[in-house]
Amino acid sequence: MLHEREEEEEEEEMDKQQQQQQESRSSSNKKVDLGVIATWVKKHASLYEAATRHPFIESIRNGTVDLSSFRRWLGQDNIFVRAFVPFAASVLVKACNETDDSSDMEVILGGMAALNDELAWFKKEASKWGVTLSAIVPLAANVGYCSFLKSLMSSEVEYTVALTAFWAIEAVYQDSFAYCLEEGAETLEELKETCYRWGNDDFGEWCCTLEERANRRLQMASEDVRKKAEAVLLRVLELEVEFWDMSRVGI
Numbered sequence: 001m002l003h004e005r006e007e008e009e010e011e012e013e014m015d016k017q018q019q020q021q022q023e024s025r026s027s028s029n030k031k032v033d034l035g036v037i038a039t040w041v042k043k044h045a046s047l048y049e050a051a052t053r054h055p056f057i058e059s060i061r062n063g064t065v066d067l068s069s070f071r072r073w074l075g076q077d078n079i080f081v082r083a084f085v086p087f088a089a090s091v092l093v094k095a096c097n098e099t100d101d102s103s104d105m106e107v108i109l110g111g112m113a114a115l116n117d118e119l120a121w122f123k124k125e126a127s128k129w130g131v132t133l134s135a136i137v138p139l140a141a142n143v144g145y146c147s148f149l150k151s152l153m154s155s156e157v158e159y160t161v162a163l164t165a166f167w168a169i170e171a172v173y174q175d176s177f178a179y180c181l182e183e184g185a186e187t188l189e190e191l192k193e194t195c196y197r198w199g200n201d202d203f204g205e206w207c208c209t210l211e212e213r214a215n216r217r218l219q220m221a222s223e224d225v226r227k228k229a230e231a232v233l234l235r236v237l238e239l240e241v242e243f244w245d246m247s248r249v250g251i
């Protein structure tokens with residue numbers, strides 16, 4: 001444990017050096033700085049990759065996906081999104097209370113509008129796959145993730161921390177499903193609509209805008225809030241891995 005901690009500290013030291021180098025380069029020849037979020041994604045690359053290149057996603061991309069796994073994921077995700085809507089609303093409320101800049105509110109509201117379509121889409125998609133949504137019971141990983149969302153809705157959780165979580169949750173899906181639509185992917189035709197829902201370019205751009213808004217807040221946050229935001233990002237990535245793992249139950 002002690003050894004791990006030392007390694008972590010060394011890593012942190014290296015991060016600082018890298019960032020300083022980057023900053024000095026950026027002032028000399030206008031190279032763009034990595035934002036706080038991109039720095040964290042780089043630092044935790046293996047966990048980020050576990051969340052966005054999970055075997056379930058790889059199986060969608062290479063066309064070998066087990067369709068009963070896909071159905072299970074669909075039913076569970078519908079439950080998750082129903083819990084995600086009030087979480088998104090709580091981030092919106094925090095934005096309205098805490099930020100000086102109404103652009104945040106607009107970006108978050110844009111995300112909520114997409115969630116409205118998404119709920120309708122789940123109903124349609126479920127009937128296409130013969131999944132009865134009302135009969136589905138949330139599995140343990142889903143219950144855990146939804147209660148984590150609930151904990152983030154508390155007014156004790158800083159806006160910047162909640163905004164970072166919002167970005168991470170959306171970005172994992174965007175990155176994962178865009179990967180299934182890349183050139184050379186062998187995604188089955190009947191799964192492309194699902195991949196397109198999160199993998200499309202407009203949603204990709206929206207995620208980039210959300211990332212910029214979160215970076216702006218993280219940059220002006222205290223060290224304490226930044227630490228909390230990083231921890232929440234890691235927790236989201238772990239929960240996403242567990243969520244994908246659920247699709248494999250019983251196969």
Ligand SMILES: Cc1ncc(CNC=O)c(N)n1
Nearest residue numbers: 077080081084169170173243
């Ligand atoms: C488990 C999980 N994570 C992220 C998303 C994407 N956000 C809203 O749709 C999702 N649908 N499900």
